[in-house]
Amino acid sequence: QKEVEQNSGPLSVPEGAIASLNCTYSDRGSQSFFWYRQYSGKSPELIMSIYSNGDKEDGRFTAQLNKASQYVSLLIRDSQPSDSATYLCAAAYGNNRLAFGKGNQVVVIP
Amino acid sequence: DAGVTQSPTHLIKTRGQQVTLRCSPISGHKSVSWYQQVLGQGPQFIFQYYEKEERGRGNFPDRFSARQFPNYSSELNVNALLLGDSALYLCASSFWTGYGYTFGSGTRLTVV
Numbered sequence: 001q002k003e004v005e006q007n008s009g010p011l012s013v014p015e016g017a018i019a020s021l022n023c024t025y026s027d028r029g030s031q032s033f034f035w036y037r038q039y040s041g042k043s044p045e046l047i048m049s050i051y052s053n054g055d056k057e058d059g060r061f062t063a064q065l066n067k068a069s070q071y072v073s074l075l076i077r078d079s080q081p082s083d084s085a086t087y088l089c090a091a092a093y094g095n096n097r098l099a100f101g102k103g104n105q106v107v108v109i110p
Numbered sequence: 111d112a113g114v115t116q117s118p119t120h121l122i123k124t125r126g127q128q129v130t131l132r133c134s135p136i137s138g139h140k141s142v143s144w145y146q147q148v149l150g151q152g153p154q155f156i157f158q159y160y161e162k163e164e165r166g167r168g169n170f171p172d173r174f175s176a177r178q179f180p181n182y183s184s185e186l187n188v189n190a191l192l193l194g195d196s197a198l199y200l201c202a203s204s205f206w207t208g209y210g211y212t213f214g215s216g217t218r219l220t221v222v
Contacts (some may be wrong), residue, residue, distance in 0.1 A: 004152070032210075034210050034211075036213075042215070043198075043200055043213040043214060043215050043216045044153065044200070045213070046210045046211070046212060046213075049209075049210045088152050088153075090152075094166055096141070096158070096204065096209070096211075097143070097155045097158055097166050097168070098143075098145075098153070098155060098202075098211065099155070100145075100152030100153050100154070101152050102150070102151055102152050103151075103152055
């Protein structure tokens with residue numbers, strides 16, 4: 001069973017602050033990792049992908065990968081109310097099947 | 111370009127009935143996967159198809175089946191529906207394995 005764990009509860013951050021999300025994965029063979037954003041009642045939207053150790057930045061989002069620790073994180077800088085959503089961490093295994101965590105809800109307080 | 115399209119958007123079925131969900135991938139995408147998402151959980155992998163061949167199957171009973179057509183569209187069939195099959199069913203497409211998937215808007219299935 002390939003597992004991705006997102007253990008943090010709902011995260012409330014003030015507008016303009018940094019939101020930090022973490023996840024761990026069980027399959028050392030996983031090579032591709034993704035962060036999806038899901039608004040309530042909507043489908044997941046791909047916001048970041050990362051394949052190698054280190055940081056990857058895209059606008060206000062930064063993904064970090066540490067394969068030795070089997071750890072992936074997402075930073076959201078200058079958080080906006082429109083960032084309020086559930087963020088899903090996913091790891092690819094086998095023929096690019098995705099294993100998802102349960103998600104972390106982020107609430108940005110104006 | 112159109113994204114991943116799924117139909118229908120909502121569906122209500124009775125226990126024991128059968129349902130067929132449809133998906134059209136992004137033009138040029140040859141890989142289609144199906145996921146089930148129950149409330150409060152992340153999506154769970156059901157099937158993956160690439161070039162019309164099944165490439166993977168998740169931990170779902172044989173009541174679940176799928177196929178991919180020559181135009182790369184796909185259908186997911188669920189027989190003998192149970193109350194626990196109530197969920198959001200997501201179709202995702204990708205150009206190739208190893209790329210991130212783009213999800214459709216989903217089909218919300220309610221079994222009563």
